[in-house]
Amino acid sequence: MIRFFKYLIRISSFLGKELTEIFRQPKLILTLVLGPFLIMLLFGVAYPDQTRTLKTTFVATDPVSFQKEMDAFAQSYTSIIFDYSIESDKEKALAKLALNQTDLVIVVPDVSFETIENNQQAEFLVYHNEVDPFQVGYIQSIARIYVDEVNRQVLKSATAQGQTDSGALQTNLKTAIIKTQTLRQSIPAGDVKTATQAADLEKDLTGLDEKLTTFRSLTPGVLVSPFTAKVFGLFGDPLTVTIFFVPAVLALLLQHVSITFASLSIVREAHSGIMELFKVAPITAFETLVGKYLSYLFFEIILAGVITALAVWVLKIPILGNLLDYALAVFALLFTSLGFGFLISLVSETDTQAVQYSMLLLLASIFFSGFFMDLRLMRESITVLAWSLPATYGIRMLQDIMLRGSSIPQLVFLGIITIGIMLFLIDWVLLRKRMES
């Protein structure tokens, strides 16, 4: 019994010490609580859920007539092309693009209709000044949308023209039907064959007239684009960018805070020389490690609670799932991240090295955890790396619980806990080795 009490007392030494050291730094706590919250808040303000609008310069040989067409077009696409100008000089437009005075230059083919009549496609040339592959992709989509729209407009006006032209045709058709009826009535009663032919002709003309009526009654827009699509998510309305990213930001921040704290912990003690005292004192590596885990877990759970509360009440981020599931997910994330942190601390020689390793892990997490690139886009072989990072599991669990309202994904939870336990064992062996060597 006494032994057990002594065991608890020895573990508590680190609990008290680590917490006192942390709470002695109010600025650090303020940064840890307010920092992530402010980042999330600023993120929401910085990305107001709208697509990028592009300043566009059109190059057309007849700017005056093109202006009218563009005014009509821009009205439908204000979200994409809000600010456009028309130039007649392509080189001048490209110079503007090089100076970033415009985002896009579209050279309109000046012989488009003649080209079409010659059974050839007319080509719009689209120029941009982007190096970011995501932005290049965006511009390509915009160019496609623009050309599709131009095609649609051309078809629409051609269809409208056709409908107008078909008015005269239908009048002629109606006259032809009347004439056919008159002709049929004048056929002698015994000439069955001719009478049948006339009746067939009349029927065909009437059918044609009906089809023409239908064609003329449809709006050109429907005729050109008879189908549209409506998208529905199983989990309600689409989320804003901010809401979607908050669980990921939370997971990444909690991982980083845990790793940073833990990674500096043992390396700093080794550097100060107190490890020499640990080695000769009656404390074991297991007691030391458990004490450290408990102290950091205690503090970080409070930290996670405060940040979550701020996110929910101030930023109005929902937690659609069960709060207990959320707490379990956060615990698993913190536990495993601490394991990584202590591992870094045990293999690092200096504080600087530990900080560098932590930063590398953060960088790896940003790129490979699915933080901003969907894991489904990743090569299968690289996903092993992704699934060795606590943030990958954290993001998946928090997104599922907070945004989908699902319960904790069991396999993911099992995965992160397994990694956490393995890391604890590795850390224990390494610390024991260090305390015994």
Next chain:
Amino acid sequence: MKNNDFAGNVVETQDLTKTFGEDVAVQSLNMQVPRGTIFGFVGPSGCGKTTTVRLLTGFYEPTSGSLSVLGKTPTSFLKSDREKIGYLIQQFVLYPQLTVWENLNFAASFYGVGVFRRRHLNKLLDFVELTGDKHKLARDLSGGMKRRLSLAATLVHKPELLFLDEPTAGIDPILRRKFWDYFKELQAEGHSLFITTQYVGEAAFCDLVGVMYGGRLLMIETPDGLRRKAYGGDLVGIRTNEDLRHEHRQQLENLPFVHGKVKIVSDQEIEVIVEDASTAVSLLLEWCQTQQLTVAMLEKKSPSFDDVFIRIIEMEIKND
């Protein structure tokens, strides 16, 4: 203090050797430290004192030889064995962000001291005279205060045997003296102390002194015995009112109880090494009278330990 369940020497080593690659840090160390003594381990910087302490605390495994501390081999100490040992590391290793009280509390928990320890810790703070500074952060303490805090932290679990590695290094002479007063008090309470120091003068406060040089233990003696060994006997100073001439010195060197050469301090003062000062003083007085010399001073001299130490090292170099 922990129950004393081991009655023999608190430290015993037999040909204890520690090497780091090609470097021999400690070579064939043989020593016994009796229970309840203050054992001073004296030697210049880098002579192997800290390595020896680290071997004795189980921090290092010996390359060869054997050792026992409180009857056990340090590298196979159990928790219960470690609880009987206190270790003061050379540098300040406690936490600068914690207060004096918090650091002491940490050390107490760390050694598994029960939760009802407030009185004991306060007593310790009194002992090292830090009661008034208990709420000060360790980083704000002076060097001497940090040493005192470290000492208090070493004592939290009432260890039977204390290893203090250069506890007085880098602190002023007044505080150094105070530390030795603490050590004497601890000895009086029944603790055994193994203290390393490079201030050879501190050997005077020890019951036994081990002199370390170049990884070798040159001798273990009482402070007086150390002086005698260094000089080959007792040192006696003679001052007369008349000048001491060459013939006088020759005669003195020929006396059977005088060893070696006579050292000239001035024209009228010399120092001689005798076998035993208690008998030699009266014989020397007699000799002065026969030589019709008026004695102004004739007494046993206690050379400083700095001189003793230098002499021992010189002898060692000569023997090599």
